[in-house]
Amino acid sequence: MATFMSDTCDRSSPEVDLFKVDFKYYKSRKPPPKYDNCINFTFSTTDNHLVTPFKLLSPKDDLHLKLGLKTPAEWECFKHQQCPGLIFIRNPFLPGYQRYWVKQCLEEFTKKPNKTNLDSVYSSSSDTFNNILGNKELCKKLRWVTLGYQYDWTNKLYYANEYVPFPPDLAELTTYLARKLEFMNFTPEAGIVNFYHMDSTLGGHTDHSEYDMTAPLFSISFGQTAVFLIGGPTKTTKPVAMFVNSGDVIVMSGSARLAYHAVPRIIPARSELMVESFTLPGEGDFADINTTLNADGKDSCLPPKAKVAKTSAEQNSICFKNISSIKSTKTEGTFFPSETIKVGCPQPHEEITKSNQCLISCSSKNITFNIHEEVRKLGTDISWQPFEDFLKTSRINMNVRQVLPEGKTFTNIL
Ligand code: OGA
């Protein structure tokens, strides 16, 4: 029959939920799946004609060192012919530097006022969550944390007045990745950190609650390996399956931005990948990195005058409260230099002025994280051990989105 060839090549079938078929296949314990059709970007992909490796041709800078990343020219990037807009970057992190993000996800991002699934499990006091790692029960139950605009899972919405300043370090990381991939207008505004255990799955879904689908979505994973499925605009498209290992970055842009995707299975990470990800650099390498950093604010890819959205007086006062409580625990002049103490808390898309500076995010000069120092601190067995233990049976995924179209606020999105 003349149509036979095109029928077999067609990845979509109008009636059949091909996404579910593959989801069930990879989720199954009895019998367990075969992984022959799962793309493995850590091996040569040259024999897979659907996968195209590519390199970035971006001008050289030293910003990647500030973020604990390899130089962009070294990043191994891939496209897939059947998923236009999907970009896969194989672990671009420098050895050991993923430790920082694991710590942030478990210790910093889980703090109030961010929401976590534990809020409903333990409705009592927020103090419960100060030491998640020291509490086995909490560790087992932790599933998600929301960042920036706090996602409302029930109504599938973000709200102007449910905003926590987006973490400056994660803003810088994702903005840097975006700029290198030539998404020049991407602004990270909301994030979900997902925590998976060996029996966790994430069902097929699209992320469609954001108001700008032209902005890419960044997904960065740590720890155990996932099988990731990505299909098309409906579940009738047969998905592509790929392994996502520690440090890997997936960018969903173009038509992949609204494609169905899922995590049907977590599998034990290959030990050499965990070694590559979490073995610390030698002392000399730390020193090299530190001498290349400059303190004049140029070591940021965020614009000095970032655009941010208007905030209400009420929100500002909440932010002021949060900031002053942080400030009181730090030594003035080191963590927050005195000239940056005068702060407001504008949201993304509002013009920052001198009298309305955002200490927490947006303005590169005020960004106060030091990944190298933190990684150095995580270099002692005693400080890293609890995170290493957690990761033995867990996967962490940081999923970062832009919510609003450029130049828009919640009041004028439509
Ligand atoms: C999500 C998501 C994918 C992953 O949080 O929306 O799709 O790899 N996560 O965990």
Ligand code: MN
């Ligand atoms: Mn998703």
